[in-house]
Amino acid sequence: GENVEQHPSTLSVQEGDSAVIKCTYSDSASNYFPWYKQELGKRPQLIIDIRSNVGEKKDQRIAVTLNKTAKHFSLHITETQPEDSAVYFCAASARSGYSTLTFGKGTMLLVSP
Amino acid sequence: KAGVTQTPRYLIKTRGQQVTLSCSPISGHRSVSWYQQTPGQGLQFLFEYFSETQRNKGNFPGRFSGRQFSNSRSEMNVSTLELGDSALYLCASSTGTAQTGELFFGEGSRLTVL
Numbered sequence: 001g002e003n004v005e006q007h008p009s010t011l012s013v014q015e016g017d018s019a020v021i022k023c024t025y026s027d028s029a030s031n032y033f034p035w036y037k038q039e040l041g042k043r044p045q046l047i048i049d050i051r052s053n054v055g056e057k058k059d060q061r062i063a064v065t066l067n068k069t070a071k072h073f074s075l076h077i078t079e080t081q082p083e084d085s086a087v088y089f090c091a092a093s094a095r096s097g098y099s100t101l102t103f104g105k106g107t108m109l110l111v112s113p
Numbered sequence: 114k115a116g117v118t119q120t121p122r123y124l125i126k127t128r129g130q131q132v133t134l135s136c137s138p139i140s141g142h143r144s145v146s147w148y149q150q151t152p153g154q155g156l157q158f159l160f161e162y163f164s165e166t167q168r169n170k171g172n173f174p175g176r177f178s179g180r181q182f183s184n185s186r187s188e189m190n191v192s193t194l195e196l197g198d199s200a201l202y203l204c205a206s207s208t209g210t211a212q213t214g215e216l217f218f219g220e221g222s223r224l225t226v227l
Contacts (some may be wrong), residue, residue, distance in 0.1 A: 001172070032214050043203070043218040044156070075212050089156060099146035099216055100169045105155035 002027040004106025014112055019080050021107045023090035024072040031094040033066060033073045034101065039086045047088075048075070059109050080111045115140065117219035123226045129194040133165050134222045136204030138185050144168075144209025145187040146216065147179060150201040157204075162187055163209045191224075199226045 003026040013019050025033075034049035050057045050064045050073065057064050061080075066073040077084055087108050091101040118137040126132050138145050146161040158171035162181035179189040184207075191198055201223050205216035 003209050034214060034216075036216075043205075045218070046215045050215060067222075073201065095169075099144050099161045099205060099209065100158055101156075101216065102158065103148075103156040105153075 001057060001095065002030060002094060003012075004090060004093055004102050004104040006090050006107055008107060009105065010110070012106045012110045013080050015080060015082060015104040017080055017111075019077045019084070019109055019111075021075045021088055021090065021109070022044040023074070023092075023104050024070075026071065026090040027094050027104075028071065028094070032066070032093040034091050034093075035064060035075050036089045036091065037086045037101075038089065038106075044089060077109075080109075082111050082113050085109055085111045117204060117217050119202075119204050119219035119222050121208060121222060122220065123223050123225075125227060127227050128194055128196060130194050131143050132194060132224060133188055133190045134202055134204075134224075136187045136206075138206030138218060139205075139217055140186070141171065142206040142208055142217070143149050143185055144207045145181055145185065146205050146207075147187070147189050148203045148205065149173075150203055151199075159189065164208075168209075175181070194226045199224060 006023045031052035036044040037047045038044040063076045087106045089106045090104045115148045120135045135218045147159040148156045165181045176192045181187045201221040202223045204219045
């Protein structure tokens with residue numbers, strides 16, 4: 001089955017810096033790669049996703065890049081703010097429309113003022 | 114539009130007991146999936162139901178089971194509880210169609226097994 005590795009497990013940055021979280025996946029059939037943000041005590045929420053026919057996608061301060069050949073994808077957050085502090089999960093799915101996501105183990109991002 | 118509702122939010126059980134968790138998806142969503150969240154393992158997929166049928170199942174023992182009703186509400190059951198079953202159980206709903214992928218999570222049911 002699919003295996004998703006996520007690094008780093010913790011990331012501390014100063015407000016205004018950029019943050020990068022990287023994930024690798026094992027199943028070459030995976031074609032959907034979402035990122036979820038989970039604030040402390042809250043439910044995970046989708047922040048951005050990318051499908052395998054696209055190499056990069058941006059939404060304001062966040063962007064995701066995908067390298068299908070190397071089977072890795074990354075989340076980039078620019079101009080970080082304290083409210084970006086949360087746990088970020090990457091995930092992969094090989095079955096479009098299905099709710100079967102294989103998640104990475106998460107990255108705790110701490111943005112210090 | 115109401116979000117995903119999970120009940121109960123917290124529960125404490127002892128080893129050997131069983132537990133049933135409930136999930137009401139967003140109106141119109143036909144897919145309900147369940148995930149187990151623990152500090153060490155992150156979110157692990159349990160199973161997905163679509164139109165009352167189990168569409169996919171994760172790598173969990175048979176003590177974990179689920180079902181979905183005609184109104185899309187779903188329940189999961191864990192029998193013969195073990196200490197390691199202590200976790201946050203998250204339910205997520207989605208339309209389940211080919212072009213969409215977003216999961217809408219509930220707030221979870223936090224299970225503690227003593």
